[in-house]
Amino acid sequence: MLKIRNLEAGYGPLRVLKGISLHVSPGEAVAVIGANGAGKTTLLKTIAGVLKARSGEIAFDKQSILGRQAERIVGLGCSLVPEGRHVFPTMTVRENLLLGAFCRRRTNKGKDLDDSLEQVYNLFGILKERSSQLAGTLSGGQQQMLAIARALMSRPRLLMMDEPSLGVAPLVVRDIYETIVTLKRNGLTILLVEQNARAALAVADRGYVIETGQIVLQGPSRQLSDNPEVQRAYLGKEYRSIDE
């Protein structure tokens, strides 16, 4: 579904992605894990068209989306849940959700939108309860759910999520991840970027480890969880000095 080769991107003189290649097959959940500053967010922003790639290839459903405008990419069925949620605090929950369906404004009639709203309300009951409340008054976890729900309103086939567990209470992290599992079970393809490697690898089929803008490890999630390097660096296993 998504195929990336040799992707390079950055900010000004700063090269952040130094030749990234990865793919996501239909129905798969793929995790990209790595430390702060490794290039995870840059990767998602570049795929989403928010940031311009310097070189490389990005193909979504076998057509190149490199250099396309962000809203076009959403229209093709590839949505991003940004890091830090970025919900509109002074708008209601419902308004935030309807904005998520903006790219469907021409093709969809009211009935269709109501269906979509109903679907995300089913997924996140709390949003239905608070549909007329201002988004800025929601808790961090609820805002995260709203951000995911808003992305779903565009009816994506590929959902990209940037650090959905960041700044969220541990119990809520569990809720969010349960939602991700549900979405995956419903056939949604997911690309997930996380510092919380344990949570991400628990739901993903496969994973990539990104270090200073390069992929250094990859494989089925179980193999990554069992990899001692990953355990030491990202799963918080005790680090002992090497006596060799």
Next chain:
Amino acid sequence: MDQASLYNPKCETIPRDELRQLQFERLQSTLNRVYRNVAFYKAAFDSHRVNLERITDLQALQELPFTTKEDLQRSYPYDMFAVPLRDIVRIHTTSGTSGKGTPPHDMATGGPKPIVVGYTQNDLRNWRECAARLLTAAGVTQHDVVQIALHYSLFAEGFGFHQGAERVGASVIPASLATGVAKQIVVMRDFKTTVLVSTPSHALNIAVSLDEAQVSLERLSLRLGLFSGERWSDPLRRQLEERLRINSIDTYGPTEVMGPGVAGECHLRHGLHINEDQFLVEVVDPKTHAPVPDGHEGELVLTTIMKEGFPLIRYRTGDITRLNPEPCPCGRTFLRMAPVCGRTDDLVLVRGVGFFPSQIEGILAECDGVSPYFQIILDQEGGVETVQIRVEIADDIQSLDKVKAIETLRLEAARRIQTVLDIETKVILLEPGSLRRLPGGAERVVDRRPG
């Protein structure tokens, strides 16, 4: 296509364009990792001015330097490992074969060394998977009783098949080579072995010994043989199939690269499918190192793209083969290599163990009383491969009891060869000047083995 004959259908029938993306991703992360973690590769890439960011497709693999057997020997024991030793859970070595023209030593005394290979948990898991695919392709199932008559020692062969066969669910008998042929046959008969895994020469040895053991073929349940560790000719293959009434399957897997599981024949037996999701394969001209077209003979070069502990980039295996990219009717999309038909060096393979004539030369040079003139004669007696070393005694051998001195010398030479190379030989001492001196050097290896 019979899905039942595939261990991992999704992976083994992956469309070629998906495979290429997968291979490229894995190559890229392997290169990034070896550059960071293995001093040898950092130095090799830097000195060849390789910029890893320019490796933007599989074709660009050709811009990378080769890794040779000598590179691996120089890294003895652990310098090629890409992870700290505490992440390694298994260690194997090659059979201590040394490079051309270098004197041999045993592991304790320094000099050319065996190659030491380390495996992480994930490496063992992938190895099991590869071996299981190979066994399944050969037709081994949970209903089989698999007798493994290979080295279970520092060498990886026995373990590779063993783990894979357990994964497939077969009943595995680790007979190893420590079990003598007679007992091997009894086990085979009483335990109703259906699949024999061994070297071709060991299997022939078993076939020949059946008569001696007074066990008739009718009492055996054997139906399949998986073979590795030696080059074998078509006549030998036919002979094995007839004498043991089995189907034979050829397999390939140098220890440096992983061990058994790199490649193996499917039930159609028309070339060995290489597990291309784990290994990149090239065939190059051994002299010019240029790639040869598909279907032409050349040296097999392998790159590991899944290994964590001991990754290899463009490893020159020294084995001569050719590639067949034609799709196989079995449904596997992995391309096939022809059975290995030769070596680029003068490695001699006997009973699954390899050595170089130069190693014999080096050992003899340390024995007082023999001259540097020697000849290695390979033969087969009653199905068993034999090695005879014919060497001239020195002109200046001085002893009152010459006969006794010569006998001592003979035994001592054989003992040293056994110690260093782990090969049983018969040493025959000759009068000075009795070996033919040929222009351009003596004929050092005479291979009288049939086939």
